[in-house]
Amino acid sequence: MNRRIASLGLALLLFAAPLQAQDYAEVSLADPVKEQQALALMDSLRCVVCQGQPISGSNASIAGDMRRIVRERIAAGESPEQVRAWLISRYGDWVSFKPQVTSQTMPLWLVPGLALLGGAWLVMRRIRIGKA
Secondary structure (H helix, E strand, O other), rough: OOHHEEEEEEEEHHHHHHHHOOOOOOOOOOOHHHHHHHHHHHHHEOOOOOOOOEHHHHHHHHHHHHHHHHHHHHHHOHHHHHHHHHHHHHHHHHHOOOOOOOOOOOHHHHHHHHHHHHHHHHHHHHHHHHHH
């Protein structure tokens, strides 16, 4: 009888151990300040599968892995910018909704402005032609 109880207790411990491990993909950090930092960072990172959805709102498994990485690294004491830099080095500049201005990302910053200037020029030209 005692052996059965001991075996049952051991089995419960073995099955309960993985349940006690904290999954940072879905579970918030204990420190509310660090959790806010993690959430803000997750909102500014793009899911590499979902094409434009932040990892905070994506159901893709890679987004869950990225959420886990963000929380684990912030819990370990890294700053959000250090975590962002690591993710950019791993997935490329595209992963960030707010890419840094570098020679490689310069077109991301220049093309919208040039398109706006081109559109304004076309509108002005159209107005001048209409008055003539």
